[in-house]
Structures are given as structure tokens and as C-alpha cells.
Amino acid sequence: MTFRLSLLVGAVSCMAVPGVDPPTRTIVLRSGDQGTHSLSRQSKTTSGTLLVQSPGYPPSASNGAPNASFFATRGFTHTIVGSAMPWAPYSFLNSGNPYRKGSAAEEWRAEGATKLAAEMNEIKAAGLEVWSTTDIFVLPLALFNASKAAFVEGSEDGKHIALNNFTLTVLANVLDEVLTLFPALDGIVVRVGENYGGPAGPVPWLGQGAVDFAAVVPEQQAQYTTFISALRETVCVKHNKRVVFRTWDTSGFSPKIPARLHPSLGYYLNVTSEIDPHPLLTFSIKHTALDFWRWVGFNPSLTMGQHQQIVEVECAREYEGKGSMSNYIGEGVIDGWSEFASSEWQQGKGLAGIVSHPLIVGLWMWSSGGGWVGPHVGNQTLWPMTNTLVLGAWWLKAVAAGSRSRSVHEADVFAEYCKTELVHATSSTALADCSVVHEIALLSQDAILQTRYCSPYDQTLQAPGDGGSSGCRTVSCMPTNNWLRDDRLGAYMLGDADGVYGNAGAIYWLHAMDVASGSNLSAQALAEKDQAVDVWANIVALAHRITTGPADFRRELVTTAVYGHLLSDVVRFGWHAMVTGYKCAHAVTAAPVNCSVSALERAVAGYDTARATYNNTLRTMPSAATPFLDGYEGHETAGSTWSPGLGAVIDSYRHFIPHALS
DSSP states (O other): OOOOOOOSSBOOOOOOOTTSOOOEEEEEEOTTOSTTTOTTOTTOOOOEEEEOOOTTSOOBTTTBSSSHHHHHTTTOOEEEESOSGGGOOOTTOSSOOSOOTTSHHHHHHHHHHHHHHHHHHHHHHTTOEEEEEEESOEEEHHHHHHTHHHHHTTOSSSSSOOOSHHHHHHHHHHHHHHHHHOTTEEEEEEEOBSOOOOOSSSSOEEEOOSSOTTSOHHHHHHHHHHHHHHHIIIIIIITOOEEEEEOOBSTTSBTTBOOOTTTOHHHHHHHHTTSOOOTTEEEEEESBSSSSOSSOOBOTTTTOSSSEEEEEEESSOTTTTTTSSOOOOHHHHHHOOGGGTTOTTTTTOSGGGTTTOTTEEEEEEEEEOOSSSOOOOTTOOHHHHHHHHHHHHHHHHHHHHGGGGGGOOHHHHHHHHIIIIIIOOOSHHHHHHHHHHHHHHHHHHHHHHHHHOOHHHHTTTOOSSSSTTTTOOSSOOSGGGGOEETTEEOOOOTTOTTOOSGGGHHHHHHHHHHHHHOOOHHHHHHHHHHHHHHHHHHHHHHHTTOOSSOHHHHHHHHHHHHHHHHHHHHHHHHHHHHHHHHHHHTTTTSSOOOOOHHHHHHHHHHHHHHHHHHHHHHHTOTTSOOOOBSSOTTTTSTTOOOOSOHHHHHHHHHHHHHHHHO
């Protein structure tokens, strides 16, 4: 297809990690959220959206560059670009300025500022407004070193940047320069819960969060309040520009990292209740209580407190293949996920329940980006774009419906999207095909859940309460211990008796439960992986039935279905090998278990065949995304608790089997 990953309703992006496809984001803003940014004009009937330009995808011949006009016609109002703060000249400094006149660094800075300004102006010309995203603090290392004592004065450890008068004055001066240097800029998007420093170039950077999470919780919350209030004063009050403050942080992922601003309602209210509301101050909150996983509850802070909020949704999900395989999220995100169908705590919780709330002013969809490495999908954007456009269209219709927002149904919006954006026809055959495409979309929600997650394990991780780690009963609160992310397949290592290699600790837990209680959870987990292969086979068959629409659409529909089917077979045999191998490896030293060396042999042989078929088939499909690898990112880092990956544990069984048979 010729779609480029851009943002549909409203958008914001985080700073790109070097070597990673630049992020793309989207947000839909509600009535009155554009023009002068006055959110008090609730009588205005049009809804706005936010588009983030992704330079990782070349301009489309049909949509033009930078795609801003394409999304403007679909209701978008804004675009988010990369950080503007690295291009500030720091002219207010007496010492520590890396951008000396005539230096290579200053030439680099000026060139970067010129390019960013041109990008902003092009987007503005298409009728969209521009926000810039940044992590804070990101400072030139020379500046920090020249005034280190002043920056850290008041910090508990003497190393962390403190929010003292000196630091806040530097921050205000940099913001003044940025908002003056880029007059087209309408606002900034700020994150402090995760920080990756500045762009590659001649200037070394220091990246450090504005809040010291080593401090006690009340002090952390006080720092948040001080910092956000300072942003409010400089950007909103002084410059009449918007601040979108992201609550995102990486807390609540394990019992060792208690929930903070993002997953904890209590923490969020303690921080935000001390900050005066302003029509240009908005908090951006992911719809999930943790990161963008299934088996994770709805974020408890949405609709709470006194400040306007934007909802973040990831459409090319980094823990589920990023669009390499069929992966529709519209129904689950709107109406609630199937895994919570019988949960009194989470049943039916989705966007449909909050879209008409007065505090909710926008929807931010990440139509691409997120994560660290592959799979790289190139221009194969069928599912990320489907998620983006369907969710965006639904949001706009639901906002327009006001108190009747529940009358706007995902299935109806999907049908209209399919007719206009996919098959480009309204014949009876085309309508029948759209019904099949929707069936594929809904089946993909089940297939992804069965392939990527482990219901016997994951349903134990979350429980009602304040914060993502409230129900965490294991070494990790991440679903299936994050065994699969980006294009990496994790595992435990042979001989890892205590499950310390957390990215496949679910295997250890299943085994422990089986031994301790006589349950059969391991068998349930493997049955789930077997079922996934069958669901994917059905998706492939349905994809081949589509006859209407452009050839590239039909090709992507089949390609993403085949990709998922082949990968599910790799996962199926990998899990059979891990579960069976773990039992056999502990049969001698632990309580008696059901160890079948012949079953382990079959699993390893099945894995080898599935992996070879997967790799070889993808080579024959030029439009397919890059393949998943059998190693795990970051395992070689000192102190890491990640295993080397699924391939390594499979190899360990090749050596184990002959000894077990002797």
C-alpha cells in the first residue's frame, strides 16, 4: 500500500533512539483544542487531531510530502516533530556554551535549526499545528561540567541535577530561546520518566530525568510539582504556548520498582493537585496502566483529577511485531480486551468509556515508532495504519456524538474505512470482502494474544489496586515477563533453577505451580500456543479470499497473515521445547515431573523446521518485514537478567538430549 505511517488524530512522539526508525505519533483533540489553544471554547463543534511526521518513511506519490495534507483532510490538527531544545543557541551562557561562534558545533546547530524550522513551516502550510517533543533534562555536557556544583546543589547524592533556582533559570532561558527561535512552534511535549540524551553530532550530551527517583516518594512528588509548575509558568503563561506533560515512566514493572506517576492514581493526584490548571497545560497518559501490553489494566488516572488529559495509544505495537503480522487493536482499545471479558475490575474498559468525559481532550496514536530495533516493516503499513485511521475516525465520530458516543460502533467505522481506504469500492463483492477483512482483524486480536502472551501466567500478574505492581506475584509484572519484544525472542537458560532470567520466567513459574499444586498450567500454556497456529491458519485462508481492492493492499493482507502464521509455528515449538526441557532438566534434582526426552527431541526438531521455513519463506516475500531473531537484546550487558534468547536454549537442549538418552 502507499500509506505512510503518520498520525491520525492528534500526535506526539518521543525522541528517536539512534538506529531506530523515527517515531510517528497521532492525537485527536476535542472541540476548541486548536487555533489559539483555548480549551474553554467548548461550543466549537469541530474536533481536532494531531499528526506526527515520520521521516523514516519516504513521501508517498499519491499522498505527497510530508503527508500533512492527507491527514488534515481526515480531521488532524497537529503534528509532533523531534526535539527543538538541542538547537537552542545557549546565548545566555557566560561559560559552558558548546556553540561558540565559528565552531563546527555552531555550524551543526544552525543547520539543524534551519531544517527543523523548514519542517515546521511545511506542516503549518498544510494547515496543521506543530508540537515538539523532548526529554528533560538533555543538556550539553560542557554546560553541565562547567556548572556542575550549581546544577546538583540540593540533590541527595550530590550527582543528580536538582530543581534549584540555578537549574530552573537555565531551563527557563532555554525554553525562551526555543520558543523564540521557532515561532511556528505551538507547544512542547515533555517526558522525564525515560531519557535518552541528545541527537548524534559533535556535541556530547547529558541525559538525566528532572525527577530524582532515588528520593523518597513525597520528595519525588514535590519535584514533579515544582518542575511542571515551572514549565507552566514559562511556556503557558509567558509564551502562550502549550505544554503536554507525559506521565510515562518505567515504574510498576516489578515489585522492586513501585508504581509512580504513570501507573499510580494516588501518586498522580498527589502531584497534579498541587498544580494550578491552565488551558494550555495538558497531561498525556497511556491508556494502559503499564506499557502497551495485553493483560494490563486500563490506566486508573484517566478522567481523574483537575487537569485536561490526552490518551496515548500505540498502533504499531512494539511487543507484538510492530505491524509485521496481522495485528488489529481497534475493538479491544475501544470496547475493552477479550481477556478481561469476565473481569469485574476491567470488563469493558476502553476508550468508549472516557471519550465524552470533559477532562479528556485528545487521542494520541503512535502510528509508527516505539521500541528499540526491528522488525522493520518498510512501507508495509497496513495494520498500523488501519489501527490509526479506524481509531481516529471512531474518536471523531464519538466526540461529535457527545452524550450519545456509545452509539458509535467500532464495526461500523471499520466497514466505512475498509470501503474508502482499502478496497475503494462499494459493490456487493467489495462489501463482502470488507466483512472478511474485519473478521481477519478480530481474529488477529486472538492470534496475537495466544502467540505473544501466556494466559495461565499473565492473568495472575494484575489485580485491582493502585498501580501496575499491585497484583504482581512474580519477579516481573510485565506480561509473560516480556519474553518477546521488538524482533527478539527470549528464553530462560538451562540450569536456571530460580527463574532469574526474567524474560522467560513464566516457564519457571508454570513448572513450579505444576509441581507444588498438581495443576496442569504448563499443558494449558502449550495448548494456547497450538491454538494460535490454527487461528493464524484461518487468517491466512481468509486473506486469500479477498478479490477487491488494489493489488498492494491484497498482497499486504496475505503477507502479514503468512508472517504471523509462520512465526506462531516457531513460537509453538520453542515453547514446547522450553516447557518440556525445563521439566527434564530438573527431573533429577527436583520432585518427580513428567519428563519426556522424546517429546523434547520432537520439539527441537519442530523448532528447527519451523525456523527454516519462516526464514526461507520471508526471503521469497519482498514486501515482508524483517524476521524475528532468536537472540534477546541487551543480554550481554553487565548485570543483565535477560537470557541470550530462544536460540541459545534450543542449542543447549541439543547437548542435553544425548546425555539424557545415554
